[in-house]
Amino acid sequence: MTTTTTTRTATAMTTTTINGSNAVQQRRQLLHSVESLRGRVRQVLKCVINLHIEFLVLESNVAVLLDEVRSINDDYAEVERLDRLIDTLRDYDGPTICHEWPYPLIFKGSVDKAQILNEEQLELDLDLELELEVAANVTAKRLQRSASEMTSRRKPMAKLLRFANRPGKS
Incomplete structure (x- = not known):
């Protein structure tokens, strides 16, 4: 067991x-x-x-x-x-x-070519305006010089006044 x-x-x-x-x-x-x-x-x-x-x-x-x-x-x-x-x-x-077309019609081409031509024309117009402005300035300066030369050649005001104030002449 x-x-x-x-x-x-x-x-x-x-x-x-x-x-x-x-x-x-x-x-x-x-x-x-x-x-x-x-x-x-x-x-x-x-x-x-x-x-x-x-x-x-x-x-x-x-x-x-x-x-x-x-x-x-x-x-x-x-x-x-x-x-x-x-x-x-x-x-x-x-x-x-x-209506008047503001751009010159040089040839029949694309719009891009026309824009290029118009830009060139605009540059030429600006150059022309600049030249005219310079010419106008030169002309204005010449006129001022000639006017100042003319006034310097004139008799002084004192002499003119003296003659006007002379006794006996009226």
Whole structure:
């Protein structure tokens, strides 16, 4: 009986030890699984953060593109308006009010070329105005000199007054 009791006790202790080591191994496996899952969660969070950043960049790019599209639409609407105006003016048969065109028509070319020619003409006009202004200043100075020479050649006022105050002549 003692032998069976000791055998049962030893078997129970061995079973508890085996069960205890199994529990430790299970805990280690669970901890390893938890750490592995934490690592995966971190990776997923990093991916989510990177995707969020990419979405923000895309949103910004889309906003810029929308602004450009609006600008292009505005330009297109202006082009259509001008095309309608040109068509209307081409088909116009009514009375014409003539206005003097302020720019010389040298040749038939683009508007840009005409603007360049007009800028050159404006520069020439400014140069001519400057020359005229200088000539006017020179003429004014000559007139002032000649006027001062004429006044210096005149007789002094005292002599004129003396003759006017002479006794006996009235």
